Amino acid sequence: MEKNYRAELVGVFGDPVDGNPTGVLEEAGFAAKGLNYRYLTMKVTPDDFDTAMKSLKALHMKGINLTMPHKIAVLPYLDEVSEAAGIIGAVNTVVLRDGKLIGDNTDGKGFVQALKNENISPAGKNIAILGAGGASKAIAVECALADAASITIINRSEARGQELVQAILQNTNSSASYLSWSDAVSIPARTDILINATSIGLHPNIHDQPDINYDTITPDMVVSDVIFNPAITPFLTEAGKRGAKTISGLGMLVCQGALNFTIWTGVEAPYDIMYEALKKEFE
Ligand code: NDP
Secondary structure, X not given: OOOOOOOEEEEEEEOOOOOOOHHHHHXXXXXXXXXXXXXXXXXXXXXXXXXXXXXXXXXXXXXXXXXXXXXXXXXXXXXXXXXXXXXXXXXXXXXXXXXXXEEEOHHHHHHHHHHHOOOOOOOOOEEEEEOOOHHHHHHHHHHHHOOOOEEEEEEOOHHHHHHHHHHHHHHOOOEEEEEEOOOOEOOOOOOOEEEEOOOOOOOOOOOOOOOEOHHHOOOOOEEEEXXXXXXXXXXXXXXXXXOOEEEOHHHHHHHHHHHHHHHHHOXXXXXXXHHHHHHHHOO
């Protein structure tokens, strides 16, 4: 049989992108499954984005991840987008299928899957989210589509917070409300799941923590962070001290990477191997 020396190509376009660790977990997955795929971490500036998007078909790539600042700029290039990506208004994963570019947003799906891995479902839950940026939007919309009872968006900028509330109310069956982020804001009573979806605590600012009243966290809450570097943030440590169950951002990152892996390859992702590969990066 003739050998095939050509690798299938996937990767990420972003700027800055040098510190993006997704390639580590995808490559670990490809190796474990014996797939001749390569994940390339590529710096693409906004000026070169058009050329880069056109190269997907020219290079017969399987797909691409988009990160800052391309998640919205990619929309005009796509033939189809998933329901969630349409509501969120941003795409982080593209697959090339039958000559078509199909976009999805796996950030929120990764979050929901990370919850499911801990036997927790957003269905029927009251969810409070700190922040209203890209990560918050993806998580809020996906939890709402998974039948959350209510979503409370706690954000500094009211306009951004209200915009997300309206997107949830108009497109899902979940109720949603905005809570102004005043100093040491109290987490609403009856919150089941609290999520930090801001960038507070991200390396190198590893001692920073969201300005909330930590004594309003109760032992029956599940508290999760989107920050994956470091894996354990002061926010999670404080929540743990109040008896809450805590879930780090590593699970969300690996789950979205695993979803992308399957979207591109059609093969079930080796989650544990991908998780261990990523965890080593932050030890
Ligand atoms: P954005 O810039 O889109 O949004 C950041 C949000 O954080 C905004 O709502 C902003 O509020 C809020 N914020 C930032 N600083 C403060 C502060 N000091 N006090 C109060 N609010 C603040 O970022 P993203 O949503 O794209 O990313 C957020 C984080 O999520 C990043 O650290 C990223 O690494 C992480 N992430 C993790 C993923 C994972 O798989 N674990 C996946 C995707 C992202 P305002 O609107 O008022 O400005």
